[in-house]
Amino acid sequence: MNRDYLDKLLQSKKYRDVCPDTVRRVWAACEAKYKKPKDADKAAREALHGITGAFLTPADAAACADSLRDWAVLERPDALLAEALRRHASTRERLPLRAMDALYGRIFDITGKPARVLDLACGINPIYLGARGHDVTGVDISAAAVGLVNGFAASCGAPVRAVCADLLCDGGIPDKRYDVALMLKLLPLLERQRSGAAARAMDAVNAAFIVASFPTRTLGGRNVGMAAHYADWMAAHLSAARSVAGTFETENELYFILEESRHESVPTQGSVL
Numbered sequence: 001m002n003r004d005y006l007d008k009l010l011q012s013k014k015y016r017d018v019c020p021d022t023v024r025r026v027w028a029a030c031e032a033k034y035k036k037p038k039d040a041d042k043a044a045r046e047a048l049h050g051i052t053g054a055f056l057t058p059a060d061a062a063a064c065a066d067s068l069r070d071w072a073v074l075e076r077p078d079a080l081l082a083e084a085l086r087r088h089a090s091t092r093e094r095l096p097l098r099a100m101d102a103l104y105g106r107i108f109d110i111t112g113k114p115a116r117v118l119d120l121a122c123g124i125n126p127i128y129l130g131a132r133g134h135d136v137t138g139v140d141i142s143a144a145a146v147g148l149v150n151g152f153a154a155s156c157g158a159p160v161r162a163v164c165a166d167l168l169c170d171g172g173i174p175d176k177r178y179d180v181a182l183m184l185k186l187l188p189l190l191e192r193q194r195s196g197a198a199a200r201a202m203d204a205v206n207a208a209f210i211v212a213s214f215p216t217r218t219l220g221g222r223n224v225g226m227a228a229h230y231a232d233w234m235a236a237h238l239s240a241a242r243s244v245a246g247t248f249e250t251e252n253e254l255y256f257i258l259e260e261s262r263h264e265s266v267p268t269q270g271s272v273l
């Protein structure tokens, strides 16, 4: 492994917010693919840019922290919570808060009210769930998102926590048991990072229910048949260990609620008298 290039990537201001395991994983894949370290470096930077995207800019993270601080010291007004959630591209799309309340109402009608939620590639979504009283563990490669979730928990005592980890690295998906695992707008991202990773991640989750969502509109807001595409994808990739307990579409997302398949009890063989 070329330590010089890797060290430069790890120390780069651009990626200091990204989980170091992700930087190492991407560098190793690019180094294996390209003969010249320079080409590997260029490819690694492009890949890292694609993974980290612009879900949460530093300015938005700072503004989010300000709103959450005010929310905790004032009377926890919904307007400030919405202001904070607006700062991440994914939670912004689910606002207003009454739409988020309706969304989770719909999900929990199917799963039952969960005692423990796992939120994989969480962004700042655990802040919404924590503000509504849910116990949530989040995982994300963005140190900024993880810092906001943990800062929020520290400021108001909400039962949420987040860890900075990569779902494609060993130990990235917690093996503890959860009632519901959220994989919101995640599976296409994982598949882009490593072929076959989305289905493997679903198989690795230890939860009674998985809630997976897919975007149904392009970044420009157009509806170009993405819902049908992802419905086909799910039908092709769902393992025998899970079945669909419910599916619905909101304005921007297609949701699947997957439950563990019930195994038919094997009939006892014996005398038929």
Ligand SMILES: C[S@@+](CC[C@H](N)C(=O)[O-])C[C@H]1O[C@@H](n2cnc3c(N)ncnc32)[C@H](O)[C@@H]1O
Residues within 6 Å of the ligand: 051, 052, 055, 090, 091, 120, 121, 122, 123, 124, 125, 139, 140, 141, 142, 145, 165, 166, 167, 168, 183, 184, 185, 186, 189, 190, 193
């Ligand atoms: C489209 S956003 C979705 C955020 C959140 N699930 C939601 O829907 O509100 C994708 C998130 O996945 C995270 N992410 C991307 N690749 C990841 C990986 N390999 N492991 C953990 N998190 C990842 C990004 O940092 C980003 O926060």
